[in-house]
Every structure is written in C-alpha cells, then in structure tokens.
Amino acid sequence: MTSEHLPLEINGVVKRYRQGASVIEALRGVQLTIRPGEFIAIMGASGSGKSTLLHVMAGLTDVDAGQVLVDGRDLATMSDAELTKFRRAQIGLVFQAFNLIPALSAEDNIRLPAPDGPELTAKTVALLKRLGMLERRKHKPGALSGGEQQRIAIARALICDPSVVLADEPTGSLDSVSGQEICRLLRELCDEQGRSIVIVTHEPHVAMWADRVVVLKDGANLTEFSPSGARDAQELAASYQTALSPLAEASR
Ligand SMILES: Nc1ncnc2c1ncn2[C@@H]1O[C@H](COP(=O)(O)OP(=O)(O)OP(=O)(O)O)[C@@H](O)[C@H]1O
Secondary structure (H helix, E strand, O other), X not given: OOOOOOOEEXXXXXXXXXXXXXXXXXXXXXXXXXXXOOXXXXXXXXXXXXHHHHHHHOOOOOOOEEEEXXXXXXXXXXXXXXXXXXXXXXXXXXXXXOOOOOOOOHHHHHHOOOOXXXXXXXXXXXXXXXXXXXXXOOOOHHHOOHHHHHHHHHHHHXXXXXXXXXXXXXOOOOOHHHHHHHHHXXXXXXXXXXXEEEEEOOOHHHHOOOOEEEEEEOOEEEEEEOHHHOOXXXXXXXXXXXXXXHHHHHHO
16 A cells, blocks of 8 residues: 555546437546545535546546546556456445345455455454454355445455545445444544545535545535534534535635
C-alpha cells in the first residue's frame, strides 16, 4: 500500500450513456482526489451520478473524457487483462448486496480474489480476527447475519491490500445498528491501517463517519463539506439540504 502516488485522482471525468438516439451525460467533468487514509462519502440525489462515479473509479466503466488515476496509474491505458489484474490487486469493492458466493464458506469467500500462496491462510485468519469473524469462518453466507456478511465482504475487499476501497451503499441492506457497526469498522480501517475509502450513501448517519462529504448534482461536483462541522446526523442532513438549495447554488 506504500506509494508516492495518491491512491485516487479523478480529473475532469465525463461519462455518457447512449441509448438509441439519446445521450445521457451521467458525469460532467467530475474532480476528486483522495489522500492516503482518507474516508470520503459521496452524496447526491438519485440520478446525480454517484454509482457511475464509483464504477468509473473501479475501472468497471470506461470514460468519455478525463482521467482516472489509481495509485498513479491511468486506468484508460490498460488492456482489459491488465485492468482486471490491477483491479484485483489495488481496488477493493464492497456492495450493498454483499455479493458473496453462497456455496463457499466465509473464509473461502475472503480468499477468493487473492493468489494462492504461503501467506494467504495467515492473512485470511488475521482479517477474520480483526473483523471479529474468526468463530464464524466455516459458515456459509446464508448462515450469517447481514452485518456479518458485510464484514466478510470487507475482508474480501482487503485481502489483496488494495490502495483504495470503494463501497456502494455498504449499509443499504442493514438495520441501523449493524450499519453503524460497519461504518465504525471502515473508519477504524482508515485510522489504523491508512486505508483510503470512498463510499456512496444516501444516509446522513453514514456520512457522519467520513472526513469529507462530496456532493454531486447532475453529474458534477456541487460542493463538499466536513462532517466534523455537524454535531449530529440531523445537522449533517441540514448542511446537505442547504447545499442543494437553489439559494446556496445561486450564491456559488
Ligand atoms: N447503464 C446505463 N445506461 C443508461 N443510462 C444510465 C446507465 N447507468 C446510469 N444511467 C443514467 O446515468 C445517470 C446517473 O446514474 P447513477 O446510477 O450513476 O446515479 P446515482 O446517483 O447513483 O443514482 P441512485 O442514487 O438512484 O443510485 C442517471 O440519469 C441514470 O439514469
């Protein structure tokens, strides 16, 4: 994970989807830089481009203009095979629906993206311990709670020691207590291990854990603010609503 490059740089990214004769501009010149150990929450109304941006960061969607640099490497310069290999090593992905393989045990799900080698078992056990899941390592996903499944999905995202972890609504399928536990875990991973994490969320309670909230509107950066300025999630929600208000836009 040590590198002189920033974990993630998004420079003027444009993404268009073509549907027949019509073109939807999902991203219109988005700028974003993430520093080592930084936790960023991306918020914005439905359709503002949050998931598209996350997919672009992961190299799952190509861009029409601009640059995506992960650990200093421009994703657009890689062949499909290179990109697949690079993604596996440098980018950890976490999804709302966990996306675990039902037939595999928790520990086999964690090991899946990593090349087999002498250290893999020790690494898997260390992650299971850190995430409080060692006792449950033989369980299949169906025998785990939602929060436990998301812990396993986070361990899987970390097994290759990636530069960045990207999470699309990681608490969206969880009750609020489990959701907050997952947020605390992600926060600790940033603080203890210098992980860089980007999450997409609609929930102010989740965004409260971030260092920075980046707000998108109509595929572009609208504004950003620090949650530390808010006493609680209600205040953060108010800052977010203010940012979206026409009055605030007119004054920018
Ligand atoms: N595969 C696609 N084909 C065509 N249009 C798409 C595709 N994916 C997204 N879009 C459009 O791009 C825009 C941005 O979508 P995106 O899913 O990134 O927004 P979002 O902010 O993540 O929304 P939500 O909060 O509802 O998940 C929307 O207008 C959406 O309809």
